[in-house]
Each structure stands twice: as structure tokens, then as C-alpha cells.
Amino acid sequence: MVIKITNTEEMRAIEAAADEAGISYQTMMERAGQAAAERALQLIEHLSDPRVTVLIGPGNNGGDGLVTGLLIKQANEAADVRFYLLTERPEDDPYIPVIHEVGLFTALASDDGDKRVLRNMVASSDLVIDALFGIGIRLPLRDEAAKVLRAVRRGLLDREKEHKEAETWSINPAQAPSEAGSGVKILAIDGPSGLDFDTGQIDTTALTADETVTFIAAKYGQLLFPGAQSVGQLTVANLGIPDKVKELKSIEATLLDAATVADLLPARNQDSNKGTFGKAMIVAGSVNYVGAANLAARSAYRSGVGLVSVASARPVAGMLAAATPEATWVLLPHDMGVVSDGATDMFFEEIGKYSALLIGPGMGQEDTTQRFLFQVLDHNRKQAVPKRRGLGFANLPPANDTEDDKAEASELPPLVIDADGLNMLSKEDEWWKHLPENTILTPHPGEMARLTGLSIEEVQKDRFGIVSEKAKEWNTIILLKGAHTLIAEPKGRVTALPFKNDALATAGTGDVLAGLIVGLLAQGMAPYDAACAGAYLHAFAGEFAAQALGPRSVIASDVIDALSSAFKALTPA
Ligand SMILES: NC(=O)C1=CN([C@@H]2O[C@H](COP(=O)(O)OP(=O)(O)OC[C@H]3O[C@@H](n4cnc5c(N)ncnc54)[C@H](OP(=O)(O)O)[C@@H]3O)[C@@H](O)[C@H]2O)[C@@H](O)CC1
Ligand SMILES: Nc1ncnc2c1ncn2[C@@H]1O[C@H](COP(=O)(O)OP(=O)(O)O)[C@@H](O)[C@H]1O
Ligand SMILES: [K+]
Structure with missing residues (x-):
């Protein structure tokens, strides 16, 4: 698989061409959620009853987050998956009714004036999934979005503090018993919300992800600093977009991968x-x-x-x-x-x-x-x-x-x-x-x-x-x-x-x-x-x-x- 690098305009053209080629936007979203859920499940696999908070934005990035959360629950019944919505989702969102049906917890930012609910949700999480904004963002962040991200940061600090208080001293910190499995992980869908996907500029309130799962191609902003610092380990899921989509094929910028390098190396002759x-x-x-x-x-x-x-x-x-x-x-x-x-x-x-x-x-x-x-x-x-x-x-x-x-x-x-x-x-x-x-x-x-x-x-x-x-x-x-x-x-x-x-x-x-x-x-x-x-x-x-x-x-x-x-x-x- 050759991994391309695009700007957001090129990505929009590729999405539209893929839709035209028979892979609908909803199919892409479901495959995106599947790819993100796979990474998320690996991040929590060592925990017996993992707690996962998914931050949901108003657009398709939020849609990816809803699919991700639902698939995590489907694959791991013991997981406590809860959603925090920045705004009401569109009326025709197909996933909100499913979430209610399954009985998963949801909270809405406008009902949470001081963001205490959010802070507590984060402080009690093992994994936070950031699906507020993706490539549709235009910086700067509006007030409510910035407030939500600040509350998440406070929740993360609460968690860290609680962990520190529980710490046991040891001459070798790696052997301190409380160290094992203590950290909350952050998984960003398409990138930390607040990242400009073209320039790598990033809002100061953005979270620092441990991992990012992105779709179809890498984006320039994920590879440029300061934003790249907050992207963490990057995974690219191609979502089954066929090679014939010329908007994708014609892109000249690529992200190098191990298989491509292995193919380039000259063969060695025994004689x-x-x-x-x-x-x-x-x-x-x-x-x-x-x-x-x-x-x-x-x-x-x-x-x-x-x-x-x-x-x-x-x-x-x-x-x-x-x-x-x-x-x-x-x-x-x-x-x-x-x-x-x-x-x-x-x-x-x-x-x-x-x-x-x-x-x-x-x-x-x-x-x-x-x-x-x-x-x-x-x-x-x-x-x-x-x-x-x-x-x-x-x-x-x-x-x-x-x-x-x-x-x-x-x-x-x-x-x-x-x-x-x-x-x-x-x-x-x-x-x-x-x-x-x-x-x-x-x-x-x-x-x-x-x-x-x-x-x-x-x-x-x-x-x-x-x-x-x-x-x-x-x-x-x-x-x-x-x-x-x-x-x-x-x-x-x-x-x-x-x-x-x-x-x-x-x-x-x-x-x-x-x-x-x-x-x-x-x-x-x-x-x-x-x-x-x-x-x-x-x-x-x-x-x-x-x-x-x-x-x-x-x-x-x-x-x-x-x-x-x-x-x-x-x-x-
Ligand atoms: N590329 C692909 O192939 C695929 C893409 N997919 C996914 O789609 C994502 C893109 O989705 P998207 O286009 O709906 O935009 P998204 O990032 O959700 O943000 C738009 C929302 O944010 C809002 N908003 C904007 N700026 C803001 C600000 N400063 N402060 C506050 N709010 C702000 C904006 O509000 P508005 O400006 O409209 O009022 C709008 O509501 C992409 O990242 C990937 O995850 C996958 O599903 C499948 C394959
Ligand atoms: N943060 C980093 N991440 C990845 N590669 C790095 C980083 N910092 C330096 N490198 C790599 O290390 C090498 C440093 O080369 P250079 O600056 O010429 O050092 P020197 O002249 O001392 O040998 C380059 O290959 C550069 O890409
Ligand atoms: K995001």
C-alpha cells in the first residue's frame, strides 16, 4: 500500500471521487470508525473493565467517533463507553438512536455549564477518544470548543494527581507498583482537534494524542510542527479506496513505509x-x-x-x-x-x-x-x-x-x-x-x-x-x-x-x-x-x-x- 500525503482540498476531492466510485460517505465513515476502534481496542486490551470517553463534535469527525464508540462496546462488552457531545448531533444522525437503544451514557456540553461532568468523565477514563474536529476545522477554535478541551485537560490533570498521590516510593521507579497501567491514553480521530491539517499550526488548547488514526491518506499538517508533536503515533487506514480513483493516484507526495523500502533494496547474490x-x-x-x-x-x-x-x-x-x-x-x-x-x-x-x-x-x-x-x-x-x-x-x-x-x-x-x-x-x-x-x-x-x-x-x-x-x-x-x-x-x-x-x-x-x-x-x-x-x-x-x-x-x-x-x-x- 502506497500512502499518499494530501492537503484538505485534495482530500475533499478524493472523498467525492470515492463516493462517485460507489463508496458512499456513510460507508467511509463506518470503515473509519472500524479502523479507529481497532486501535482503541488494542490500547485497552490489558484492562478488565476499561472506561472510554468519546468526545463528539458536530461534523463527520464526530460521526466517526460515534461509530468508534459503538464498535468498541460491541467488541468488548465489559468496556464502559460514554459519549460527550459538543453540540446536538444533526437530526438525521443514524447512530444516536443506536446509542440510546444500547443504553450508553451521553452528556451534552450545553447541559454541563461548568464542565464538571466532562472533567469527571475524563478523570475516570482509561482512554479518551478525540472526535471533535477533523479536516473541517477553521481555526481559531470557538469558545465552547476551547472550554471543552480545557475541561478535558483539567480532567487529565486530576487523573494524574490521583495517580501521583497513590504512588509508592521505590529506589527504582520502574518497579513502583502503582506505575503499571496508570496512564490514560488519548486516541485522536484524524488528528487532535485544533490541528490545522494543511499547515501543522495547532490551537493551544488541543490535546496531545498518543496515537492518531487517519483515513485514506496522511495530511501535511500531521507531519509539520508544532502540530506533529501532538499527533503521536500515526496509523493510516485506506478505507478500501480503489487505486483507480485518479484524484488519489495522481498525488505525488507519499509517506514512506517499510514494505516499499524492502522492495527497493538490491537483491544479494550468493555467488x-x-x-x-x-x-x-x-x-x-x-x-x-x-x-x-x-x-x-x-x-x-x-x-x-x-x-x-x-x-x-x-x-x-x-x-x-x-x-x-x-x-x-x-x-x-x-x-x-x-x-x-x-x-x-x-x-x-x-x-x-x-x-x-x-x-x-x-x-x-x-x-x-x-x-x-x-x-x-x-x-x-x-x-x-x-x-x-x-x-x-x-x-x-x-x-x-x-x-x-x-x-x-x-x-x-x-x-x-x-x-x-x-x-x-x-x-x-x-x-x-x-x-x-x-x-x-x-x-x-x-x-x-x-x-x-x-x-x-x-x-x-x-x-x-x-x-x-x-x-x-x-x-x-x-x-x-x-x-x-x-x-x-x-x-x-x-x-x-x-x-x-x-x-x-x-x-x-x-x-x-x-x-x-x-x-x-x-x-x-x-x-x-x-x-x-x-x-x-x-x-x-x-x-x-x-x-x-x-x-x-x-x-x-x-x-x-x-x-x-x-x-x-x-x-x-
Ligand atoms: N477525508 C475522508 O476521506 C474521510 C473523512 N471522514 C471524517 O470526516 C471528517 C471531516 O468531517 P467534516 O467535513 O464534517 O468536518 P469536521 O472536521 O467534523 O468539522 C466540521 C464541524 O466543525 C465545526 N467547526 C469548524 N471549525 C470550528 C471552530 N474553529 N470552532 C468550533 N467549531 C468549528 C463546523 O461548524 P460550522 O463551521 O459548520 O458552523 C462543523 O460543524 C474528517 O476529519 C474525518 O474524521 C471519515 O468519516 C471518512 C473519510
Ligand atoms: N527529532 C528527530 N526526529 C527524527 N530524525 C531526527 C531528529 N533529529 C535529528 N534527526 C536526524 O538525525 C540526523 C542528524 O543529522 P545532522 O543534523 O546532519 O547531524 P550531524 O551533522 O551532527 O551528524 C538526520 O538524519 C536527521 O534527520
Ligand atoms: K479529532
Whole structure:
């Protein structure tokens, strides 16, 4: 299943087309309620008599909530399901009579002036389902809606306080008996009410959901901050909308999923040797930033590439060689530990043997390094250079290579530019004119700000718009890092990652990402696919590392160590 990302206008058009194709609005609502109920039942399955409060709004989001509540009760007779209505439902609502028939408790906000009933309902709940507003909202929230959400927050605080008072002290908080099963969960239908589904802006009274179940497609606002912070874990239920609905099919923005990444990864041939899986060259490191090259090289190796070489100033290689025994080295001429003029010639003697190239991590931004970068980018690719051997620690004969003098054909292999490489680009006017086709740039928001001349806030506010526009303007692949990393290419495709994980917000994880991408590129993946798969596996590894170590303590090396778990989970033996 390919998961699309839409704005609300596109979603309305898809709904109408699905209705036209024979899936009525009511059918969609019932399937939406079914999907939300499935998640809700999982959230309460450990409780013997769970109490569930469903907040119901006036529109279809409220309708989804009514179906959800009814289905929870149907599936779990022991559940105490009660509804809190912001306003009277429309006269023709088909679900209200059923709720009365089944005898479930309902309260109406206008009968609950001080919202004490609501506060008590929430304070005694194990699960609160937020079905007040979905994509039909127009901010700001009106008074009564804001009052209801504030009362819910007070109810949640009451619950927390009661729990704290009941607490038992223990030297290990995880062992305190009252900790187990204490928290009330919040499940948002389509998103926390108060979220702007197009921009990610969110009303200050909105609840912070543990989980959101959304329908047919993800919405931009669920992936943009600050709103994304309150969305929690996102599930997308496609509601059986057929692929032929062209309003859905034509959407170019997608949310990447594990199955898609697994399909992208190159197959592994058993009858192989290290030459089979490509060779990655990493130009990285300088005396002040030694570790970057190491992280990138180790990460590249974990991607399954046959060989990784690091080209770096000689003293850097000297410091790192023992830490990455698998890497081979190309020792570039240097001045005080920074590559010097002359490095370019040596680079071109070597590069013909490699199937992918990464330039940038930890290189510094000295003038000579900048010259080196642009000479590499501007190299006359037809120019032959005389062959010379004996560089580096390993005088590497290309494994199983029948044409071992590829140095003659010194065309650049597929290229990734990261970190200082990007910073050096941004110092030059119209730098994008120097890039070979299909180059992958991997800026974080700060580097993107430098490349675009915008502020970081401007970049973050319109991540999708800016990354798509610049990929076209610069005719290159851009991977914009951060929570919900985006990858865009000139032809209009844009892919978002589902991950937001503060465990990755630690120095060096960017080098790990760049190494992983160049490793995949070297194995022959198409550049856009390598960027997407690399970003996914990197963030997925971050999830494994966070699970094992807790997000606070994860460091970049842990992400490298967790890469094998990520690969194994995607492609089980
Ligand atoms: N997309 C899909 O495929 C599917 C969509 N489905 C579901 O439909 C949902 C969209 O439903 P929807 O269009 O009825 O809008 P909804 O979010 O319920 O809100 C509208 C109500 O809110 C009110 N209201 C608005 N702003 C307000 C404010 N600031 N403060 C206070 N009130 C405000 C507004 O009042 P009005 O402005 O009309 O006076 C109106 O009454 C969608 O999110 C999903 O859950 C599924 O059933 C199936 C598949
Ligand atoms: N909160 C977050 N959620 C998901 N991914 C994150 C988050 N913070 C950082 N990352 C990821 O971690 C990496 C950080 O890279 P970068 O900022 O270049 O760090 P460094 O230069 O120190 O290596 C990127 O892949 C980025 O997408
Ligand atoms: K909602």
C-alpha cells in the first residue's frame, strides 16, 4: 500500500471521487470508525473493565467517533463507553438512536455549564477518544470548543494527581507498583482537534494524542510542527479506496513505509565477492573533525557495500585507521591536516574504481578544500589521467575487476554531498550549476537555510513547499533532514519519513546517514531510491537504538550498531 500525503482540498476531492466510485460517505465513515476502534481496542486490551470517553463534535469527525464508540462496546462488552457531545448531533444522525437503544451514557456540553461532568468523565477514563474536529476545522477554535478541551485537560490533570498521590516510593521507579497501567491514553480521530491539517499550526488548547488514526491518506499538517508533536503515533487506514480513483493516484507526495523500502533494496547474490556489491569512496574528515569520516565509513559498510575507502588528509587517516580496520584509505596531500592543492589530481587517479561518492562530512571549509570541491564538481569528465599506484595503506587491486585501470575513465560516480560540502556550496553564486545530474544533497534545516538564503524558521514552516521547489530549481535530489525527513526530486516526487525521534538529535547521526546512502548508491540503487531507503533505515535504526537504550542516551555509534536490526526487520531471512 502506497500512502499518499494530501492537503484538505485534495482530500475533499478524493472523498467525492470515492463516493462517485460507489463508496458512499456513510460507508467511509463506518470503515473509519472500524479502523479507529481497532486501535482503541488494542490500547485497552490489558484492562478488565476499561472506561472510554468519546468526545463528539458536530461534523463527520464526530460521526466517526460515534461509530468508534459503538464498535468498541460491541467488541468488548465489559468496556464502559460514554459519549460527550459538543453540540446536538444533526437530526438525521443514524447512530444516536443506536446509542440510546444500547443504553450508553451521553452528556451534552450545553447541559454541563461548568464542565464538571466532562472533567469527571475524563478523570475516570482509561482512554479518551478525540472526535471533535477533523479536516473541517477553521481555526481559531470557538469558545465552547476551547472550554471543552480545557475541561478535558483539567480532567487529565486530576487523573494524574490521583495517580501521583497513590504512588509508592521505590529506589527504582520502574518497579513502583502503582506505575503499571496508570496512564490514560488519548486516541485522536484524524488528528487532535485544533490541528490545522494543511499547515501543522495547532490551537493551544488541543490535546496531545498518543496515537492518531487517519483515513485514506496522511495530511501535511500531521507531519509539520508544532502540530506533529501532538499527533503521536500515526496509523493510516485506506478505507478500501480503489487505486483507480485518479484524484488519489495522481498525488505525488507519499509517506514512506517499510514494505516499499524492502522492495527497493538490491537483491544479494550468493555467488558474490566484495566486488559484487560496489565500492564507496568517502571524502571526509579534517584535523578538527576526525570522527565524521569514521562514522560515515562504518555506516556505509553496514549497508552491505563491498568496500569503503576514505579519502582524507594523511593525519586524519593516521588517527582513524585503527578504529575502522575494514576501510581502505586514500591519503590526500594536506596542509596542517586540511586537504591542499594537489588533492584533486590524486582524487581523480582513484575515483574511477568507485561506484559511488560521498563528499563533505567533517571536511572543514578552508579555501583549499573549497577549491578541491569545485574542481571535483567541474572536472572535465572526458579527461584521462595517468595511472599511479601505491596510495593509501592498502594498494588496492579492484576486487575481481577485469578492467582494473578504470582510472582512465574518471567520470564521477553517483554523488552525495553532505555537511561541510553543502556549506562550501552555499558560498558560491549559482552553485547548483556545478552539480552533476542526480546529485543527492542532504542538508539539515540550518544548511538548507544557507543554501536557500532563507531563515531556518522559513524553511521549517514550509518544508514540503521549499524542498519541492528547490529540487526543481536546482535540478537535484534534496533530502531535508529532521523529524519527518523529506526527500524531493526535480520531477515533482516528494517522500516523507514517518519517524520523529529525538534519539537522532545527537552529533554524528548525519554522518551515519550520509554513509548509509553512499553505501546503498554504490550497490547500484537509483539515487532517489538510495536516499529514501537510506533515510528510512537510518531513522528505523534510531527507533531500535532508542528502544534498547532510551532516547536520551543514544549516540551516533549506537545508530550504526542498530542498523543491522533495521535491515533484518525489513528483510527477514
Ligand atoms: N477525508 C475522508 O476521506 C474521510 C473523512 N471522514 C471524517 O470526516 C471528517 C471531516 O468531517 P467534516 O467535513 O464534517 O468536518 P469536521 O472536521 O467534523 O468539522 C466540521 C464541524 O466543525 C465545526 N467547526 C469548524 N471549525 C470550528 C471552530 N474553529 N470552532 C468550533 N467549531 C468549528 C463546523 O461548524 P460550522 O463551521 O459548520 O458552523 C462543523 O460543524 C474528517 O476529519 C474525518 O474524521 C471519515 O468519516 C471518512 C473519510
Ligand atoms: N527529532 C528527530 N526526529 C527524527 N530524525 C531526527 C531528529 N533529529 C535529528 N534527526 C536526524 O538525525 C540526523 C542528524 O543529522 P545532522 O543534523 O546532519 O547531524 P550531524 O551533522 O551532527 O551528524 C538526520 O538524519 C536527521 O534527520
Ligand atoms: K479529532
